[in-house]
Amino acid sequence: MTPHLVALDIDGTLLGYDGGLSPAVGEAVAAVRAAGHHVVLSSGRSLVAMTPVAALLGIDAGWMVSSNGAVTVRLDPDAPNGWELDQVRTFDPGPALRLLREELPGARYAVEDIGIGFRMNALFPDGELDGEHRVVDFEQLWAREVTRVVIRSPEHTPEQFGEMAARIGLDDVTYAVGWTAWMDLAPRGVTKASALERLRGVLGVDPSATVAVGDGHNDVDMLRWAARGVAMGHADDLVRSAADEVTGTIDDDGAAAVLRSLVSRGR
Incomplete structure (x- = not known):
């Protein structure tokens, strides 16, 4: 075998x-x-x-x-x-987050703290993210390099998410759009x-x-x-x-x- x-x-x-x-x-x-x-x-x-x-x-x-x-x-x-x-x-999420906030000012954003949980600008619905959740100012989301960024915007469809990502040019990260209005950012490549x-x-x-x-x-x-x-x-x-x-x-x-x-x- x-x-x-x-x-x-x-x-x-x-x-x-x-x-x-x-x-x-x-x-x-x-x-x-x-x-x-x-x-x-x-x-x-x-x-x-x-x-x-x-x-x-x-x-x-x-x-x-x-x-x-x-x-x-x-x-x-x-x-x-x-x-x-x-x-x-890891990567610096600042440039992508600033671009995304201009397009999706009402979205919820979170960055991962490995083995702990997430820092976020607003709480996500119960059960969507695991670990500890800490609400911080938006600028604190890029206080240090991170492994992952999560963007949640219920007002937008996955298709709209994909079109927006292509239009604004998220060239320095890898992104994946989920089944719902959810997008993950990862380091480029x-x-x-x-x-x-x-x-x-x-x-x-x-x-x-x-x-x-x-x-x-x-x-x-x-x-x-x-x-x-x-x-x-x-x-x-x-x-x-x-x-x-x-x-x-x-x-x-x-x-x-x-x-x-x-x-x-x-x-």
Whole structure:
């Protein structure tokens, strides 16, 4: 058996819309890990929002990619927090935030403090961001370099978000627009794929032995990077076009089918 690097998105891929984990998906993740493959949770979520998911899946050792590739951690049950930072990519969010505020003066903005939570100009709705939340003056959001910026503007559609980002020229950052009026900013050139490619080298996994499963626009680069990129059945056309194949929806436990195939093929 050739150990594979299996990169898995979380929301809409492993976890349902209610945040629940189906027994079939949990069992499939465990089976792939038991077979010797490297299961790497790869999410736009912050580190503090990913560690509970790892615990839910019984993953206490290995690697995780968080904040859309800006933060890579090594899980270690003997570490004080259960993890150690492996790589952190940061950027100065000031220029982008000033541009965005001119376009979206009523939006909510937040920047990530790794392993802690977020600083924000106004509180986000309950449950949207994990960890500690600290409201600060807008200018304090760029008091130091950060790994991630979150912009939330319910008055705008994802399409309007994308058009605005292209129009104002966010050239110094990488941005991803979510399902709703939500946009993430990351350091330029940083994506899930860039972090996973580095990790692939660290683990000594051949490029042909890479698998990725996801459903969102921030998964597109990851699906293209993997030798076997799999889009969830409910993903839109942009995500599907980036994949090599399409599995079932989240309601069909589509991720479980992909994971079981890795075990049944002896791969």
